[in-house]
Every structure is written in C-alpha cells, then in structure tokens.
Amino acid sequence: MRVAIISESFLPTVNGVTNSVCKVLDHLAANGHDAIVIAPAAGSPSHYKGFRVHEVPAVAYRQFPVGMPSVQVARLIAGFEPDVLHAASPFLLGAQGIASANRLGIPSVAVFQTDVAGYARRNRLGSASKLAWRVVKWIHDGADRTLVPSSASQHDLERAGVPRLARWGRGVDLERYHPNNRMRPTAQALSALLSRGGQDAVVGYVGRIAPEKGLERLAALRGMPGLHLAIVGDGPSDQRIRHLLHGMPATFLGRLSGADLADAYAAFDAFVHTGTEETFGQTLQEAHAAGLPVVAPAAGGPIDLVRHGEDGYLFDPDDPRDLRMRVGSLVADPALRRRMGEAGRRAVIGTSWASVCDELLGHYRSVMGAKVAVKRTRVGSHA
Template identity: 50%
Template sequence: MRVAIVTESFLPTLNGVTTSVCRVADHLLDGGHQVLIVCPSPAPTSYRGARVHTVPGVTLRDFRVGVPFPDLSKVLADFRPDVVHAASPFALGARGIAAARDLGVPTVAVFQTDMATYLSQHAGTASSAVERVVWHWLRRVHSLADLTLAPSATCAADLERHGIPRVAPWGRGVDTDLFRPRGAADTATHELRRSLAPQGQTVVGYVGRLAPEKEVHRLAEIADLPDVALVVVGDGPSRAKLERLLPRARFLGYRQGAELARAYAAFDVFVHTGTCETFGQTLQEAMASGLPVVAPARGGPLDVIRAGVHGHHFDPDRPGALQEAVCGVLADPLGCRRMGAAGRQDALQRGWAPVVDQLLTYYGRVTHPAYDRRVAI
C-alpha cells in the first residue's frame, strides 16, 4: 500500500504527534509499504529511506506550524497514494485532506491534539469564543475525511458531541523493550535513582511538556510530602515559573530514548496532571516501566488507567484530591507493587505492531470500493 502521511509535526520536533508518526512509518516500512511524509520545515529529507517533503513553517508558542501550500495536490498526485493519513490535522493536515478529496484519494484523519482547549487556554477573556471557532474549524476539517480516529472513548464521545462524523477508536502503542521496570535497568538507572533519592526517599515523578495546558502546577499539592523526592522531566515555556513554585523539586529537563526510560525506571510512582489529554502516552510509558499511576479522572486517562488496578484517579476539581491519591498509593507498598506489575502486564499488550495492524485495517476499509462514507461508523 502507498501511504502519504501529512503531519502537523515531525522531526526534529519531538512530541506525541511526531512519535506516533515515526512509529506508524516504522511499521509500515517494515511491512513493505511505501510511505511519503509531508511536514513543516525544517525536517530531514528522508526517514528510513522514505521521502520527506517539507513545506514552509512558522513557530507559534514553541510549536512549528506548517503553512498550507497550493503545490500539495501535485506532491500527492506524483506519489499516487492509496490513502492519505492526516496526523492531528489543523492547518497543513486540513489542506492535505482537501487535496486528497480533489484527487479522489481516501483519507483517514487521526485526532490527537485538543486544539480547541489548547488555544482557548491562551486566549484569556476570549477563551469561550476561541473554543467555539476552533471546534467549528475542526468540524469542517474532519467532516471532509473519510474516517476520523479517536485515541480514547472519552475523546470519541467529545468529537461526536461536537458534530464530527465517522469516528472510530484507535489507540497508541508503547515500546515495552525501551520502557522497562527498574529491576531490568542498567547501572546508569540505579545511579540516577541514588542521586534523586540519596536518603532513600520515595521518588514521585512527572514527565511531559512544561506548559500551561499541562497543569503541572498541580504538583504543588505533593511538593512538601515527607520522605518524598519530587522529580520533573520535561521542558517548555512554564519551566522557570514551575521551578519557583516547586523549589524542592528536581528538574531534569528534556529527555528522550534511553535517558527518558532511565528516568521512568528511577521513579516509584508516576503522576500525570493535565485534564485535556486526548490519550496520555506518558501514562503508557509509566505503566510499561512498572509504575503505579495517579492521573485526573478526566479525558484520556479514564481509558488508559483502571482505578485500583493500575493506580488511582483523582478529582481535578477538588483541591487536595491529588495529594490524597498519591498518599493513598504510598501508604500501601504491597498495593503499589501490585499496581505497577499490573500496569506492566497491560502495557505488554499495547505494542505498536498490533496498533499499526489495526490502522491498516482502517486504511483497507476506506479504500474498499464498497465503503460509503454516508453510512460509515
């Protein structure tokens, strides 16, 4: 199959969209499929032998945004794709879907970033108006796609509530070879652990972008717990403010690959703070690392984390709820180990190979001559 992936984000920018696109491309290429990637510049000219076509981009609040361009139709026509995969379409992806429809090429749109909430959080008093405008645009973009894939049941319900048609579920995979429990870790991981908790404290960690929409300020509730070392992994525009808010926390900065895996393995408990996640990839990475997880009872975490099995949910609207949930985990060491083990076992069933196989099934569905978008899911 020939697959054109039009993505709002790609290397060297590292985020959830880029990771998902790379893993999808990896498994497609391993399976003998041909792949074209269209993304904002700057970017590599190829990825594992697949051509990467870049378009002009602008930077908005640390994000690289591709500028839609009229030649995209020619780029797609020259590649002759069987299907166009639009990753988190908003600007460039919207143009990709429209160009594909003009060419008669089936499209699958992957909803990944809650742009309505993200942009409204930065709009001040105009937040409600901005959210309405963005949802109007998203409805228009996704209505053009033959199928929209949602990463969680909560997200799918939200999309349907906003009038987006033809929504189907599609989660994310996790690399269980990279992310492993501390018992399987290397010497560097154990050394990191000793540096983070020199007096044998319990290490409670967060991993993610340090930006307002991630609501990392919630960690203030647990910053002063006795015998707890709070560790923050990530970077972003809120870092300086968070360092002032959490003076006792250890900030490790941005990490990826083996260094990121070591950070997870050095934790005892993982805490997620954001309430606007469509999925929550860091939750899966923490589970694969054998950690109990504490996360808001809202959005993607409701699908990923089973309360009492993998960790605990907390009510993000009730002050003190995060601290109660974390203290509840810490007070039960046996339960903590049990939840970590259960998370690891669950993560082992969430590899990228079956996730991409399901995606190929969706590709097959929209490219089938009998597919009728008027009566689809």
C-alpha cells in the first residue's frame, strides 16, 4: 500500500498530531508499506523510517508553523501516486491535499484532532465559531472518511453536518509506560525527591502549558495536606502558571521525552488533567498504562477514557471544589490509588499502537474499496 500523509504538524514540532503521524509511519514501515510525508517547513528531517519527508512553505503562528497552499502539494501527491491520502488534523494544507486527491481520483481519510468549539468558547469568538465550523465542514466534506477520536468529537461533527464519520482512537506504548518502571533506580530517585521521601503523594500533569490546558484549575488544590504537584511540559503559559501556583508545593520538570518521561509517570502517585478541549487525551492513556488513577474534566475526550469511580474520576470543570475533592480522596488513600491504577492499566491493554494502526489500515482499505466500486459503477453506466 502506498500512503501519502499530509500533516499540519511534523518533527521537530512535538504534539499529539506529530506523535500520531510518527506512530502510523512506524507501523507502515514495519509492515512493508510505502509512504511520503508532506508537512509545513519547520526544519523536518529529510526522511523518517526511510520515507521521504517533503516540506512546503509555512508561516509561524503561536510558535507553530502553519502550512500554506502551494502548487507543490498537488505535484507531490501526483508524483507519488498513492493508494490513499491520510490528512492529519487538516487545515489549510490538509484541505489542499484532500482537494488534490479528489481531482486525481485518490481516496482520502481525514483525522480530526482539533476542538474548534472549545477554542471558540475560550477565545470568546461568538458568531465567528459558526464560521469556524463551516470551514471544518468544508474541509472534511471532501474526505471519503473522517476519523474522530471520541464520542464528544463525533457529536460536534455530526451537529456541524460533517458526513462519513467513523471512530478511531489512539494507541499507547504499553512497554514504555508500565507499572514496573517504579522499580527503576532513576524513577525511584525522582519519586523520593518529589514526595520528600514518601511523605507526600505526587500528583502529576503532562502536557503543554498553554491556555487551552486549563492549568489555572490546579490553584484549587492550594493548602491540601500531603500533596506535591509535578508538572511536565512547557509552553506559552509557563511563567503565568508558575506565578499562579507560587507558594504551593509544586515542581516544574520541563519538557521530557523517552525514558525520562516514563520515569516521571512512574514517580507519580496519581495523574491530573485540567483542560476541557481535548478531542482525545493521549496523556490520560499513558498514565493509565503506567498504572495511575486519572482525574480529568467531564468534557471532551476524557469522558471516553476515564471510568468514573473505577480507574479515576471525572470532575465538573466549573466547580473547583469538585476537583479538590477528587484529588484529595486519592492523596489521602494509597489503597484507592493502587486499586484504580490497576483498573486503568487493564483498561488500556487492548490499545497498543500496533492494534490501533491495524484498525487504521482497515479504514484505508475500506475507502479504497469504495472508490473502486464507484469507478466501476460509473464505467458500467456509460457502457
């Protein structure tokens, strides 16, 4: 199978879109498929897993490169002659890729990963949100199938009138994020540092420190006995959140990856997520894989990932007291943390990246088959 992946984000930019694309490319390479990547110019490597990476013109917006329409896109797709086009979180660049694929008779799969409604609410765009949803609909109308990561996203897109929807979640590295990592000397050293030698329960967050992540909600935990916050990540709100949490027992660990990130999860006793605009919630799955109970808002992707009262809690994002109560119950009860953490690990056992990417290949084959059937029908009608 030949797959052209057009992505609004790629290495060296690190985010959920980039991570998903890399995992898909890993799977394609491991299973003997061919691929190319088309992405905004950001200093990407020329190849990834042996696949050619093509950069196209981009402009910077909020520290991210945004791909601009370019005649190069159509030429690259036509020259590669893919069996299917994969548009990752399509916007300007992805829309052009989908349109080019349609002109060339190539089936396309679009992966939705941006909470447009949440962004509009947070930025008080008012009537502009309607325009945003019209743009989303226009982009995804051209795709043969749009894959959504959660029931909340599916509801939003159905309400916007986007057709041909199907669910596709995300995988998690079950080996990298594992409860056994707590026995590693590096993880034990970090745990001892953060917990003051086991005196405190370490409640961790992993992700960007940005307005949409709602880290201001952590201020509701001020004064909680036996709590130490550990925040992994960086972003434009870093200084603001440091100032807001000043005086609280909190450690900012910066951006971590690889074994260092796995050690951080292993050093946590519980995991908290505060943003309400997640279309999925990859870090929640990583926390569950590491055997941690998860506290997250009852909004967006977390609704599908956290079983309230079983492997964590869903709190009311508009009620700071609810967040404090949920986190407080875990801080005060090590046995509850262990029980919920074990349940979380069991919940993600079937969501390895290999199984999730196999499911994606099934979506590819489905739209390819549908496109062939349409062509045959058209040929038959003119015979």
